[in-house]
Amino acid sequence: MKAKTKFIILTISVMVVIAACSQIMYIPTNEDAQRAGESLETLNQGKMTYEKNCAKCHGLFSPERFTQQKWAKIMPVMQKKAKISNEEASLISKYVNARAKQN
Numbered sequence: 001m002k003a004k005t006k007f008i009i010l011t012i013s014v015m016v017v018i019a020a021c022s023q024i025m026y027i028p029t030n031e032d033a034q035r036a037g038e039s040l041e042t043l044n045q046g047k048m049t050y051e052k053n054c055a056k057c058h059g060l061f062s063p064e065r066f067t068q069q070k071w072a073k074i075m076p077v078m079q080k081k082a083k084i085s086n087e088e089a090s091l092i093s094k095y096v097n098a099r100a101k102q103n
């Protein structure tokens with residue numbers, strides 16, 4: 001195999017692995033803020049808090065993956081694991097709830 005072909009295959013493999021591991025979290029829009037009844041600022045803070053505290057043991061779960069009811073059960077458990085304050089947990093909840101799965 002030519003060196004150039006090997007390089008191309010390696011590059012593609014690396015990109016596939018990176019894409020599979022990094023969930024891209026949505027960026028809050030005005031519509032999200034309106035629907036959630038929260039400010040855009042709050043949702044953005046929630047996103048930052050989520051990314052900072054919740055990717056240490058596993059990848060970030062997409063907000064769309066669970067319903068609000070399910071998130072409400074998960075958050076208290078993960079709050080303890082992440083050792084974050086009630087305020088931080090509440091910000092994360094607002095962020096995930098704004099785009100949680102519909103029932």
Ligand code: HEC
Pocket residue numbers: 050053054055056057058061074075077078079081082084092
């Ligand atoms: C200290 C490690 C650790 C940290 C930090 C952590 N988690 Fe987890 N998380 C786990 C483990 C272990 C599981 C799988 C076992 C379980 O469900 O308890 C899990 C599972 C999950 C699940 C899947 C639950 C399901 O029912 O499928 C979600 C969603 C989640 N975590 C969200 C979060 C959020 C949000 C944060 C940040 C507040 C967070 N995690 C921080 C360890 C962690």
